[in-house]
Amino acid sequence: MTDKVLGVILGGGQGSRLSPLTQTRSKPAVPIAGKYRLVDIPISNCLNSGIHRMFVLTQFNSASLNKHIKNTYHFSHFSTAFVDILAAEQTVENAAWFQGTADAVRQCMHHIVNHEFDYILILSGDQLYQMDFQTMIDAHIAASAEITIATIPVTAKDATDFGILKADESQMITSFIEKPKTGLEDWVSDTGETMHEEGRDFLASMGIYVFNRDFLIKILDENPEEKDFGKEILPRAIRSNRVLSFQYEGYWTDIGNISSFFEANLGLTDAIPKFNLFDSTHTIFTRGRMLPPSKISGTTLVKTVIAEGCIIHASKVEHAVLGIRSRIGSETTIMNAYIMGSDRYQTLEEIQQDIDAEKPLIGIGDRCYIQNAIVDKNCRIGNDVSISGGAHLEDGDFGLYAVKDGIVVVKKGALIPSGTVI
Structure with a gap:
């Protein structure tokens, strides 16, 4: 039929x-x-x-x-x-x-x-x-x-x-x-x-x-x-x-x-999510990317969904979704967050150029704290950045990011300098 x-x-x-x-x-x-x-x-x-x-x-x-x-x-x-x-x-x-x-x-x-x-x-x-x-x-x-x-x-x-x-x-x-x-x-x-x-x-x-x-x-x-x-x-x-x-x-x-x-x-x-991605009778189809498996080093993971191709050195990730090609630096904590990842990997040459120019790499740097936030694709978040969403924040558009219902949304491709506090 x-x-x-x-x-x-x-x-x-x-x-x-x-x-x-x-x-x-x-x-x-x-x-x-x-x-x-x-x-x-x-x-x-x-x-x-x-x-x-x-x-x-x-x-x-x-x-x-x-x-x-x-x-x-x-x-x-x-x-x-x-x-x-x-x-x-x-x-x-x-x-x-x-x-x-x-x-x-x-x-x-x-x-x-x-x-x-x-x-x-x-x-x-x-x-x-x-x-x-x-x-x-x-x-x-x-x-x-x-x-x-x-x-x-x-x-x-x-x-x-x-x-x-x-x-x-x-x-x-x-x-x-x-x-x-x-x-x-x-x-x-x-x-x-x-x-x-x-x-x-x-x-x-x-x-x-x-x-x-x-x-x-x-x-x-x-x-x-x-x-x-x-x-x-x-x-x-x-x-x-x-x-x-x-x-x-x-x-x-x-x-x-x-x-x-x-x-x-x-x-x-959730342990048994209401929307079940693991139900083989209701497969969700998408673009087949030839990505490597995710690599995780020294990270405590709690209630976290991780897509392919990620490189994670964070100290802790809890109640979070990490999208394709997410890169998270060492001693970083992610809680109650959706990190969308990126559309490409930087080459070793690009990484060295950014380091020499003191420019944050694509991804999330070292010693960051991110809570109650959505980080859109291809963002560059420097070291020692603190993003803490919640009811204490006023809703509005603040250039590189916006706040909606207490949730901080870092805009696609935004560069958040090292040491920034939101």
């Missing part, structure tokens, strides 16, 4: 809430778990579900995302599989950028309909989860639905951040409200005994949709003024069409801001 399904992954807008990680890259290109990109999550979920034809719709800062997809997802010449980029483009009919999720799909539809499919699966490029889409598509077909929305039970506290749905006994959605602030008691759903015990009484939209091909084409053509699925297309469709709720109860998080991004990454260091 999955040969009748086409996947469309939405690259998202400017990603300002994830800034400064999105200053030079789009949201789906942000590195996660030390070696992946966010876009690898929906692509891998599709591949694991037997869906092998995907478009990724991009608009902002898409160069690194395009490069990653081009270098990563290669299929046999004898296969129909593909992962293709569709970038926003000006045409005779439309000179505007994407104005929303529905508008993005509408503007790219002339490319999408060139392929044979009965169902289109629309996904977000900035969520972390492991889901079998085949089960959702089977439920969509069995219910003779025109749209299926993946829903997840949430608590009253979280409900105000989502579109909340109500469904009847056959799981057909009857009403929808966007981010309700009052009257929550009217939106309680029967989410099942286990979910009720956890206080998860409200059905939230996950931003994952299945549409029948002809229905999607029709609804986008008939309502050109409607730019967004969640705010316009779906609430109207619910009133007059068969829209199914497909309840998902596994781990799912929307990587919407720095705080949720930070928590999702550090959550991978």
Whole structure:
């Protein structure tokens, strides 16, 4: 059945809430778990579900995302599989950028309909989860639905951040409200005994949709003024069409801001993480790099995830994720941090030149202390640098780094001089 399904992954807008990680890259290109990109999550979920034809719709800062997809997802010449980029483009009919999720799909539809499919699966490029889409598509077909929305039970506290749905006994959605602030008691759903015990009484939209091909084409053509699925297309469709709720109860998080991004990454260091990278039935695919194994000398490691190609001489690393090619000097302590690593190794000649010029090397120097921080790729952090994030710090952009919710984010390629205290 999955040969009748086409996947469309939405690259998202400017990603300002994830800034400064999105200053030079789009949201789906942000590195996660030390070696992946966010876009690898929906692509891998599709591949694991037997869906092998995907478009990724991009608009902002898409160069690194395009490069990653081009270098990563290669299929046999004898296969129909593909992962293709569709970038926003000006045409005779439309000179505007994407104005929303529905508008993005509408503007790219002339490319999408060139392929044979009965169902289109629309996904977000900035969520972390492991889901079998085949089960959702089977439920969509069995219910003779025109749209299926993946829903997840949430608590009253979280409900105000989502579109909340109500469904009847056959799981057909009857009403929808966007981010309700009052009257929550009217939106309680029967989410099942286990979910009720956890206080998860409200059905939230996950931003994952299945549409029948002809229905999607029709609804986008008939309502050109409607730019967004969640705010316009779906609430109207619910009133007059068969829209199914497909309840998902596994781990799912929307990587919407720095705080949720930070928590999702550090959550991978748990003994049994909610997002399980070690599940062979839900492999996360990414670019295959020919990197050496990581080298660790004299370091105490506690709850730490380490990617390939690292050189670590730190005294202690605790509750941290170390990305590819991370270099950490001696007598350095890393706690509650995501170190993204670097895109290349410096040559011995470059290292000597930097030493002669008293310039910090790529990586983290000696005798540093880094806590509650994200260090983006290719940073040069000198010796004796202290970075201590926390509630005591004022949020803001401070040039080489920014502070969001007490988390210090050192910007990509920043040079932090020796002796700096943040």
